[in-house]
Amino acid sequence: xxxxxxxxxxxxxxxxxxxxxxxxxxxxxxxxxxxxxxxxxxxxxxxxxxxxxxxxxxxxxxxxxxxxxxxxxxxxxxxxxxxxxxxxxxxxxxxxxxxxxxxxxxxxxxx
Amino acid sequence: xxxxxxxxxxxxxxxxxxxxxxxxxxxxxxxxxxxxxxxxxxxxxxxxxxxxxxxxxxxxxxxxxxxxxxxxxxxxxxxxxxxxxxxxxxxxxxxxxxxxxxxxxxxxx
Numbered sequence: 001x002x003x004x005x006x007x008x009x010x011x012x013x014x015x016x017x018x019x020x021x022x023x024x025x026x027x028x029x030x031x032x033x034x035x036x037x038x039x040x041x042x043x044x045x046x047x048x049x050x051x052x053x054x055x056x057x058x059x060x061x062x063x064x065x066x067x068x069x070x071x072x073x074x075x076x077x078x079x080x081x082x083x084x085x086x087x088x089x090x091x092x093x094x095x096x097x098x099x100x101x102x103x104x105x106x107x108x109x110x111x
Numbered sequence: 112x113x114x115x116x117x118x119x120x121x122x123x124x125x126x127x128x129x130x131x132x133x134x135x136x137x138x139x140x141x142x143x144x145x146x147x148x149x150x151x152x153x154x155x156x157x158x159x160x161x162x163x164x165x166x167x168x169x170x171x172x173x174x175x176x177x178x179x180x181x182x183x184x185x186x187x188x189x190x191x192x193x194x195x196x197x198x199x200x201x202x203x204x205x206x207x208x209x210x211x212x213x214x215x216x217x218x219x220x
Contacts, residue, residue, distance in 0.1 A: 003154070042115075043208070043210050045209070048205060095206065103154060
């Protein structure tokens with residue numbers, strides 16, 4: 001599969017623990033986006049990178065969230081001190097133009 | 112602030128019937144509108160975009176700036192069209208997508 005890949009696909013964690021997700025975009029795509037999707041809603045924008053630069057963070061992204069894209073390749077999204085409200089599907093997408101290519105997502109459950 | 116509204120959570124039709132999935136938007140500039148589809152156990156993927164003015168899998172969507180709508184239509188639904196459909200708007204700067212809450216289309220035999 002040469003599309004966007006995300007790891008892990010599922011993560012169950014206890015409240016208060018830290019978690020990290022990884023996204024590998026399509027190799028020639030310079031823009032990478034993170035979205036969060038909760039039950040019954042469409043994906044919501046969290047943050048995006050142009051190459052290695054993080055250009056914008058949504059107000060949804062609290063101080064407990066941090067994202068990186070070293071060397072403009074893969075990206076990681078870390079959530080510190082997880083809360084039950086963080087339970088959601090976290091989606092990554094990469095683009096080279098107007099079409100966004102999505103990964104299959106990481107489903108986080110905080111218990 | 113930009114917003115996308117999909118008023119129907121579920122649309123159930125019989126095979127061969129026409130389909131219209133509604134989408135309304137609010138945006139202060141010139142919007143780029145998309146329809147994304149998610150089939151069961153698959154990732155979200157682009158179905159069509161208003162700029163292309165194309166028909167994909169028999170689906171079309173026309174941007175109506177006066178009514179701020181971008182409804183998705185298909186004259187004859189097929190069972191394989193059953194999926195979750197999301198209308199999305201892209202801003203011209205960061206090109207992040209603002210999604211509606213989605214409409215589940217069920218096509219019954």
